Amino acid sequence: MTFKHLTHSRIARSTPRQLLSTASALAGLVVAWGCGTAPMHAAADWERGANLEPSKTFAVARSPFLPKELTTEQAALLAIVENTTKNELTKKGYHEAAADQADLIATPSFIKRKRSDTVDASLYCGSYDVKVTQGTLAPPATALQGTCEETYITQYDEGTLLIDMYDTKLSELVWHGWASAEMPQAGSSVTPQQFVERATVDILNKFPP
Amino acid sequence: MRWSGCLTLLVALGCGSASAVNTQHEAMGTLTGRATYAFSDTPGLQEQGFTTGHLFNPIMQRRIRDALSKELEARGYVPGPADSASMLVTFSAGSRQDVVTQGDQKGPIVQGTAYTIDRGALVLHFLDPQSKAVIWRGWGDGVLKADDDLDQKVRAAVHQIMAPFPAKTS
Numbered sequence: 001m002t003f004k005h006l007t008h009s010r011i012a013r014s015t016p017r018q019l020l021s022t023a024s025a026l027a028g029l030v031v032a033w034g035c036g037t038a039p040m041h042a043a044a045d046w047e048r049g050a051n052l053e054p055s056k057t058f059a060v061a062r063s064p065f066l067p068k069e070l071t072t073e074q075a076a077l078l079a080i081v082e083n084t085t086k087n088e089l090t091k092k093g094y095h096e097a098a099a100d101q102a103d104l105i106a107t108p109s110f111i112k113r114k115r116s117d118t119v120d121a122s123l124y125c126g127s128y129d130v131k132v133t134q135g136t137l138a139p140p141a142t143a144l145q146g147t148c149e150e151t152y153i154t155q156y157d158e159g160t161l162l163i164d165m166y167d168t169k170l171s172e173l174v175w176h177g178w179a180s181a182e183m184p185q186a187g188s189s190v191t192p193q194q195f196v197e198r199a200t201v202d203i204l205n206k207f208p209p
Numbered sequence: 210m211r212w213s214g215c216l217t218l219l220v221a222l223g224c225g226s227a228s229a230v231n232t233q234h235e236a237m238g239t240l241t242g243r244a245t246y247a248f249s250d251t252p253g254l255q256e257q258g259f260t261t262g263h264l265f266n267p268i269m270q271r272r273i274r275d276a277l278s279k280e281l282e283a284r285g286y287v288p289g290p291a292d293s294a295s296m297l298v299t300f301s302a303g304s305r306q307d308v309v310t311q312g313d314q315k316g317p318i319v320q321g322t323a324y325t326i327d328r329g330a331l332v333l334h335f336l337d338p339q340s341k342a343v344i345w346r347g348w349g350d351g352v353l354k355a356d357d358d359l360d361q362k363v364r365a366a367v368h369q370i371m372a373p374f375p376a377k378t379s
Contacts, residue, residue, distance in 0.1 A: 045359045047268050111263060116308050118323045151323040153308055153316070162263055173267045 040181035042202035044209060050167065050174040052208035054093030056103035060085050063107035063164065077196050081108045084200040085163065092207070104174075105166045108200070112183065115158040121150040159183040161199040165207070177203040230351035230366045234373050238337060238344030241378050245289030246281055246296045248274055249336070254303030259330045259350075261303045264359070272360060273300050276367035277333070285377030296344065297336040302363075304329045304353060327353040331366050347371065 046052070060082045070078060085106050086096060099105060158180050165175035179199040251270055253261035277298060278288065291297070305328055311321040330350040337344050347370040351362070 041355050043355060045264065045266075045268055047271070048360055116306060116325055118308065118325060120322070121318075149321055151310070151319050151321065153310075153319060153323065160263070164266075172271075176263070176266050176268055178263065 040179055040199060040202060042177065042179040042199070042206060044175065044177040044203070044206035046175040046209050047172070050170075052104070052165070052175060054208070056094055057097035057101065058089050058094045058104040058106060059097055059099040059102035060106045060108075061099055063109040063162075065107075065109040065162075073192075077192060078108065080193055080196050081161065081163075081200050084197050085204065088201060088204040089207075092204075103168060105168060107164045107166070109162045109164070111160045111162065113158055113160075115156055115182075117154045117156060119152040119154060121152060157183045161196060161203065163200070163203050175207060175209070177206050179203045230349045230362075230369050232347065232349035232366075232370045232372075234345065234347035234370065236345050238342060240296070240335075240345060240375055243295035243344075244286060244377055245294045246286050246298050246335075247289055247291040247294035247338075248277075249291070249297040249299045251299060252301050254301040254330060254332060256303075256330075256332075258305040259303035259328075260305065261301065264304065264329075265302045269302065269359070269363065272363055273302070273331070273367060276364045277371070280367060280371040280374065284374060291338075294338060297338050297341075299334045299336065300332060302329065302331045329353045329362075331363070331370065333367075333370055345374065347374065 066078070067074075085108065089106070090096065094104070096102075159182075160178050160180040163177045164173055165177075166172065167174045179202045181195075181199070251265075253265075255261075277300065281288075281298075289295075307326050307328055308323060309326060310319040310323040314320060314323075328350050329352075330348065332348045333346060334343055335345040336342065349366050349370045351366065353362075
């Protein structure tokens with residue numbers, strides 16, 4: 001059995017929009033993931049009961065959700081993710097093997113989407129306490145008056161790194177990890193390379209569950 | 210009541226809640242005499258701003274299928290081949306981000322505090338195999354949090370949505 005067989009059903013279900021989104025996200029990573037100071041959140045979902053013990057062998061393969069043709073920069077970022085994945089799994093006790101012999105196959109991919117955020121306007125009322133609330137309840141505005149009672153709704157591009165783990169014997173996806181963060185504007189001290197490496201490490205900190 | 214209208218109501222009711230799953234159902238045909246079921250394709254969700262994303266992966270689909278099978282088994286239904294089952298089961302799921310403002314204000318600047326939440330929705334459809342008409346449908350939505358146990362949350366949602374589904378009658 002090959003990786004192609006494993007992922008065939010998922011490829012069939014991919015919409016052009018999903019694939020376009022993937023390509024766009026990769027391009028965005030190269031251009032914009034250069035100053036990642038925004039909080040990153042990693043999470044995972046997995047098949048309960050699946051055997052993911054570190055005694056297993058693994059391989060890292062190209063995801064069908066990635067564009068066929070990558071730019072040099074994209075390929076370099078992907079290589080970082082792949083190498084970091086190998087390093088992290090090896091550190092955890094998994095052993096790298098050829099793709100046609102591995103128990104588990106890891107495949108990284110990327111997506112991008114528009115998100116909204118809220119910024120408390122108290123910044124502009126003499127307070128320097130900016131309350132950026134990504135996906136959480138904003139603090140109550142207890143003493144805000146006038147324009148201080150306003151909240152700004154902003155939009156940003158969120159990039160997500162996904163790592164899928166397939167069980168080759170079951171021919172099934174058994175673990176799905178992801179890390180999301182704002183794709184910031186250029187000018188940060190954090191390089192795209194550092195950013196994707198951190199995302200990969202954060203995701204694999206959730207593996208095995 | 211149209212499906213989209215139901216979901217609008219559902220979402221509106223659910224926006225103020227913390228993490229509970231809001232559910233609704235609609236019986237549109239008879240289940241009498243139906244004893245077997247089979248799963249059909251799992252279409253993507255494109256309703257009311259909910260879109261199917263990476264969380265609706267094969268792990269999630271197997272989970273929903275498993276939870277639904279248990280609910281149906283508990284009601285006396287048994288799985289059967291797709292070409293002879295007396296009802297077909299489909300499901301879809303998706304998520305969306307809502308910006309919650311006081312008085313449902315819109316625009317880049319709103320009065321008072323505002324916050325964002327992620328909502329997930331799950332839709333179940335039971336179809337007549339011959340006509341493909343929907344005979345029963347149920348749906349639910351709830352707030353998704355970053356550290357949710359998706360297995361627990363989704364199984365609970367299936368259980369809640371299926372609560373009013375009738376037991377097998379001959």
